[in-house]
Amino acid sequence: MTDISPVLTRADENLDSSLERLFELVRIKSISTDPAYKPDCRKAAEWLVATLSNIGFTASVRDTAGHPMVVAHHAGAAEDAPHVLFYGHYDVQPVDPIELWENDPFAPAIKDLGDGRKVVTGRGTSDDKGQLMTFVEACRAYKEVHGNLPVRVTILFEGEEESGSPSLKPFLEANAAELKADYAFVCDTGMWDSDTPAIAATLRGLVGEEVTITAADRDLHSGLFGGAAANPIHILAEILAGLHDETGRVTLEGFYDGVEETPANIKASWETLGRDATSFLGEVGLSVPSGEKGRSVLELTWARPTAEVNGITGGYTGEGFKTVIAAKASAKVSFRLVGQQDPAKIRDSFRAYVRSKLPADCTAEFHEHGGSPAIQLSYDSPVLTKAKGALSDEWPKAAVVIGMGGSIPIVGDFQKMLGMDSLLVGFGLVDDRIHSPNEKYDLKSFHKGIRSWARILAALAA
Amino acid sequence: MTDISPVLTRADENLDSSLERLFELVRIKSISTDPAYKPDCRKAAEWLVATLSNIGFTASVRDTAGHPMVVAHHAGAAEDAPHVLFYGHYDVQPVDPIELWENDPFAPAIKDLGDGRKVVTGRGTSDDKGQLMTFVEACRAYKEVHGNLPVRVTILFEGEEESGSPSLKPFLEANAAELKADYAFVCDTGMWDSDTPAIAATLRGLVGEEVTITAADRDLHSGLFGGAAANPIHILAEILAGLHDETGRVTLEGFYDGVEETPANIKASWETLGRDATSFLGEVGLSVPSGEKGRSVLELTWARPTAEVNGITGGYTGEGFKTVIAAKASAKVSFRLVGQQDPAKIRDSFRAYVRSKLPADCTAEFHEHGGSPAIQLSYDSPVLTKAKGALSDEWPKAAVVIGMGGSIPIVGDFQKMLGMDSLLVGFGLVDDRIHSPNEKYDLKSFHKGIRSWARILAALAA
Numbered sequence: 053m054t055d056i057s058p059v060l061t062r063a064d065e066n067l068d069s070s071l072e073r074l075f076e077l078v079r080i081k082s083i084s085t086d087p088a089y090k091p092d093c094r095k096a097a098e099w100l101v102a103t104l105s106n107i108g109f110t111a112s113v114r115d116t117a118g119h120p121m122v123v124a125h126h127a128g129a130a131e132d133a134p135h136v137l138f139y140g141h142y143d144v145q146p147v148d149p150i151e152l153w154e155n156d157p158f159a160p161a162i163k164d165l166g167d168g169r170k171v172v173t174g175r176g177t178s179d180d181k182g183q184l185m186t187f188v189e190a191c192r193a194y195k196e197v198h199g200n201l202p203v204r205v206t207i208l209f210e211g212e213e214e215s216g217s218p219s220l221k222p223f224l225e226a227n228a229a230e231l232k233a234d235y236a237f238v239c240d241t242g243m244w245d246s247d248t249p250a251i252a253a254t255l256r257g258l259v260g261e262e263v264t265i266t267a268a269d270r271d272l273h274s275g276l277f278g279g280a281a282a283n284p285i286h287i288l289a290e291i292l293a294g295l296h297d298e299t300g301r302v303t304l305e306g307f308y309d310g311v312e313e314t315p316a317n318i319k320a321s322w323e324t325l326g327r328d329a330t331s332f333l334g335e336v337g338l339s340v341p342s343g344e345k346g347r348s349v350l351e352l353t354w355a356r357p358t359a360e361v362n363g364i365t366g367g368y369t370g371e372g373f374k375t376v377i378a379a380k381a382s383a384k385v386s387f388r389l390v391g392q393q394d395p396a397k398i399r400d401s402f403r404a405y406v407r408s409k410l411p412a413d414c415t416a417e418f419h420e421h422g423g424s425p426a427i428q429l430s431y432d433s434p435v436l437t438k439a440k441g442a443l444s445d446e447w448p449k450a451a452v453v454i455g456m457g458g459s460i461p462i463v464g465d466f467q468k469m470l471g472m473d474s475l476l477v478g479f480g481l482v483d484d485r486i487h488s489p490n491e492k493y494d495l496k497s498f499h500k501g502i503r504s505w506a507r508i509l510a511a512l513a514a
Numbered sequence: 515m516t517d518i519s520p521v522l523t524r525a526d527e528n529l530d531s532s533l534e535r536l537f538e539l540v541r542i543k544s545i546s547t548d549p550a551y552k553p554d555c556r557k558a559a560e561w562l563v564a565t566l567s568n569i570g571f572t573a574s575v576r577d578t579a580g581h582p583m584v585v586a587h588h589a590g591a592a593e594d595a596p597h598v599l600f601y602g603h604y605d606v607q608p609v610d611p612i613e614l615w616e617n618d619p620f621a622p623a624i625k626d627l628g629d630g631r632k633v634v635t636g637r638g639t640s641d642d643k644g645q646l647m648t649f650v651e652a653c654r655a656y657k658e659v660h661g662n663l664p665v666r667v668t669i670l671f672e673g674e675e676e677s678g679s680p681s682l683k684p685f686l687e688a689n690a691a692e693l694k695a696d697y698a699f700v701c702d703t704g705m706w707d708s709d710t711p712a713i714a715a716t717l718r719g720l721v722g723e724e725v726t727i728t729a730a731d732r733d734l735h736s737g738l739f740g741g742a743a744a745n746p747i748h749i750l751a752e753i754l755a756g757l758h759d760e761t762g763r764v765t766l767e768g769f770y771d772g773v774e775e776t777p778a779n780i781k782a783s784w785e786t787l788g789r790d791a792t793s794f795l796g797e798v799g800l801s802v803p804s805g806e807k808g809r810s811v812l813e814l815t816w817a818r819p820t821a822e823v824n825g826i827t828g829g830y831t832g833e834g835f836k837t838v839i840a841a842k843a844s845a846k847v848s849f850r851l852v853g854q855q856d857p858a859k860i861r862d863s864f865r866a867y868v869r870s871k872l873p874a875d876c877t878a879e880f881h882e883h884g885g886s887p888a889i890q891l892s893y894d895s896p897v898l899t900k901a902k903g904a905l906s907d908e909w910p911k912a913a914v915v916i917g918m919g920g921s922i923p924i925v926g927d928f929q930k931m932l933g934m935d936s937l938l939v940g941f942g943l944v945d946d947r948i949h950s951p952n953e954k955y956d957l958k959s960f961h962k963g964i965r966s967w968a969r970i971l972a973a974l975a976a
Binding site for chain 2: 295
């Protein structure tokens with residue numbers, strides 16, 4: 053195994069120039085949602101290609117129907133070295149409301165918070181320019197010390213992440229052979245806390261459904277028909293109320309097929325994190341965990357499936373009152389999936405359940421709003437173990453393997469289209485104010501982030 | 515008892531001139547909702563005062579903050595004769611869309627439908643100018659034959675019924691002593707069918723409530739919080755689903771206090787009317803009665819209380835999908851009341867029920883949308899019996915005593931403010947197209963309506 057110390061030393065020595073490069077990138081106004089900044093997006097892609105080329109990558113700007121991709125390749129030290137795909141995005145959110153920024157969002161600066169923390173201010177410093185540059189600068193330090201990289205690296209930077217990534221799937225499809233690696237690192241997430249790095253190993257999947265119940269063929273007067281005519285809001289309320297039993301479990305037939313218990317050691321590690329119902333729910337004004345009884349809030353949000361009603365509407369919802377029995381009522385319902393739950397089966401089971409609750413003279417229409425299975429990296433996979441060890445060596449506290457309650461489409465796409473697992477490693481902090489005025493990235497995140505990637509690269513090759 | 519035959523004969527002889535007077539009234543464009551027709555409303559009131567004065571009433575136009583009232587008094591044949599308040603309204607609905615009218619809405623005409631029916635066409639012919647003129651012309655015939663009226667009559671015509679009657683309550687309050695009678699006749703309803711007159715003896719009351727459930731202090735991402743955070747739509751769905759038990763009864767504590775069974779003879783008479791679940795619900799595309807099991811649709815809509823959700827909203831209800839757990843969800847709920855149900859108690863019981871279903875960290879806010887008790891005329895009251903007999907004498911089929919599922923505010927106001935029961939008798943038919951283009955009133959409704967009131971007046975004095 054290569055000695056990592058000189059690489060870390062070089063990363064430390066490079067820090068000022070690494071920061072200057074990050075500043076250059078932040079100064080480019082690559083707001084992907086606003087067509088006025090289209091040239092800036094290209095400029096950012098070109099800047100990245102030039103920067104990667106300087107440290108030995110074969111890099112190119114790749115046109116799409118939208119903003120361009122950056123693809124870069126670097127050989128590993130050995131022919132049989134592992135092959136890593138690194139993903140990040142160079143586009144940033146708009147800066148409105150601009151008057152709330154204390155500094156020009158596109159004039160990055162170091163700011164001393166006075167509590168021992170220094171931060172880099174500016175739009176994109178955390179999401180995602182600062183994060184992706186930790187990897188680029190780690191490669192630079194490695195290359196400068198050893199003349200090569202320990203593993204084969206492919207880089208994919210997109211410029212439409214903040215715009216829903218419309219070009220990503222077609223690009224992955226068209227370039228699958230070029231982009232396929234042993235596994236992907238996605239650097240767009242955060243630390244557990246400022247001393248504790250985190251690797252997300254599970255992401256819940258999602259099934260979205262919209263159901264519309266129709267009763268009478270028109271809205272009815274509740275005086276004339278109330279008590280005799282079916283009320284679709286009542287039917288919908290019963291259907292939705294019946295989705296959970298009194299223990300909080302989802303009642304759909306076969307819903308828990310493919311759901312496994314989280315290993316005891318993982319659950320035990322989560323219990324040390326200090327995020328209990330009081331702290332987790334207290335932040336949003338709540339205190340009583342809903343959902344399945346007898347499980348921690350981290351387990352409920354990371355490792356258990358759910359059924360949630362995301363929206364409901366029916367009848368008269370304006371000011372005042374209208375004594376109407378509506379013809380229709382509808383709800384948007386989503387299911388968060390874990391483990392091996394099958395989105396298609398969950399959808400079918402939901403629809404069958406709804407139909408089973410319908411009076412004979414009412415109908416239900418369904419509208420599909422996406423479906424993707426959960427992502428579950430094996431908790432004992434070697435790459436996870438190596439990355440965890442490398443991160444634990446760098447930071448004051450050992451890395452934790454966490455789950456993510458939501459889905460990140462790119463991870464599903466890598467899985468589905470390139471047959472490749474992803475590790476989510478990033479160094480953002482909860483107070484980075486991404487998408488908001490005064491976005492920042494801790495200098496410590498940037499510096500130790502670079503060192504972390506250097507350690508991970510070395511560990512992967514070992 | 516006075517002989518009614520000569521009065522009926524006189525009504526028959528008068529028919530052409532009665533019609534001409536109706537035409538005069540219909541020609542006045544007394545649209546109360548459109549300020550452009552304010553002078554026309556006054557003109558209609560003045561026309562009525564003149565017409566009533568011509569047949570011996572002491573009549574006057576009475577100013578209000580809106581359109582004027584018409585109040586008229588006529589002594590009875592005897593000092594101790596019963597005192598009747600007759601209510602109608604001279605204002606009419608707008609005529610849009612005017613292009614759908616086959617005749618000028620303010621140029622009334624007799625039209626032969628070719629199936630043996632002749633109708634008077636024009637705005638207000640049925641709602642309510644034709645109806646109120648049946649009473650005026652009955653008084654005329656009586657007066658012309660006998661030189662007086664058999665009972666003491668007070669007439670109240672308002673000009674804002676189609677605009678929500680804003681001046682009515684203040685007017686009743688200010689003139690309670692003058693307007694109080696033994697009972698009121700409200701002539702703004704219809705026949706059961708073209709051969710069967712109807713008297714509405716019960717009107718359901720109404721309690722309107724809006725409830726808003728608040729869970730978290732902001733909208734939450736369903737990925738991050740789903741499974742752990744309370745979802746107010748779920749809570750609301752459970753609350754609403756729990757309002758009825760499996761037999762369709764409302765579950766609120768004390769809800770059925772004051773609800774009595776409809777007398778067997780009344781229920782039996784309803785069963786002869788031929789309106790069963792198939793015919794009643796079939797008109798609106800339904801077939802299965804909801805609500806309390808084992809009761810006919812007429813009983814359910816006329817004589818049983820209900821709980822109906824009139825509107826519901828929460829979370830994301832726009833196009834597409836949003837994986838949000840809403841902070842709030844709300845519903846508008848109404849209760850139709852019968853018998854002696856107490857609106858205040860029902861409201862309290864609902865609120866207590868909602869609160870009992872709330873998780874400890876969620877709250878409910880309530881907003882009151884009106885409350886009025888049911889109107890229930892005793893099925894064996896003498897005035898009801900007399901009116902029923904008089905109507906049955908006039909029409910091919912016996913009069914039926916029916917209920918009305920909805921409330922008619924004027925009836926509640928007469929009850930509450932003047933301590934006076936109301937009988938609802940009218941001669942409209944379901945195909946009169948009130949509020950729509952091509953409104954009409956059957957010539958038979960007008961002619962036999964006049965004769966009906968003559969018979970009722972005589973019966974009341976007997």
